[in-house]
Amino acid sequence: xxxxxxxxxxxxxxxxxxxxxxxxxxAAAAIMISSSPSxxxxxxxxxxxxxxxxxVLIASLLTVFFGNLIFELFGxxxxxxxxxxxxxxxxMSVHMVQGKIAHVNHxxxxxxxxINKENISVIPIGIPIxxxxxxxxxxxxxxxxxxxxxxxxxxxxxxxxSTLIVYITLKNAILLTKVLGVTGLKVLTRIMGLVVGAIAxxxxxHGSKVLWLST
Numbered sequence: 001x002x003x004x005x006x007x008x009x010x011x012x013x014x015x016x017x018x019x020x021x022x023x024x025x026x027a028a029a030a031i032m033i034s035s036s037p038s039x040x041x042x043x044x045x046x047x048x049x050x051x052x053x054x055x056v057l058i059a060s061l062l063t064v065f066f067g068n069l070i071f072e073l074f075g076x077x078x079x080x081x082x083x084x085x086x087x088x089x090x091x092m093s094v095h096m097v098q099g100k101i102a103h104v105n106h107x108x109x110x111x112x113x114x115i116n117k118e119n120i121s122v123i124p125i126g127i128p129i130x131x132x133x134x135x136x137x138x139x140x141x142x143x144x145x146x147x148x149x150x151x152x153x154x155x156x157x158x159x160x161x162s163t164l165i166v167y168i169t170l171k172n173a174i175l176l177t178k179v180l181g182v183t184g185l186k187v188l189t190r191i192m193g194l195v196v197g198a199i200a201x202x203x204x205x206h207g208s209k210v211l212w213l214s215t
Contacts, residue, residue: 082207085137096193
């Protein structure tokens with residue numbers, strides 16, 4: 001029984017760390033600062049963080065519970081999802097290891113529109129900067145690997161914890177960017193990129209092995 005509980009804890013930690021790493025809320029915090037008008041306060045960051053976290057949470061839960069229906073509609077099996085998802089994560093990890101932090105370009109009208117700070121919460125910070133193809137692929141793989149009700153509950157818990165971390169990070173974005181600076185953000189992004197790359201390799205190898213044996 002203790003071994004079973006340990007396995008569940010290990011699963012929760014694995015899924016939470018994986019999601020947080022792929023979400024990369026630290027990079028999103030830097031983008032939020034650069035995308036917002038000058039004079040952004042901690043209260044403003046808290047509002048953006050809360051709305052962004054809610055957006056990511058809803059999108060993630062919809063993917064967990066209804067994402068499989070889309071793939072089943074097109075006859076796509078689990079192993080294929082793991083391979084393509086791993087490739088997506090691998091490309092993302094290469095980008096992260098290079099220390100690149102995406103920038104969001106705005107037109108003059110869009111820059112003026114960001115004065116209403118709630119506008120960037122859903123798009124582009126929530127979707128697609130945080131909740132993008134990498135997160136979708138990872139959630140789909142985690143869901144297909146969940147063999148019983150408890151593991152699905154653990155996945156929902158991992159999603160909830162991850163979005164809570166997103167909220168805390170964005171809420172403290174101003175302090176975080178001041179403490180870490182550009183160099184610190186790039187170093188942290190590179191470290192996260194290595195973790196994402198390792199997860200991607202596992203997905204690709206496992207998915208390819210199953211596909212090979214099934215042919």
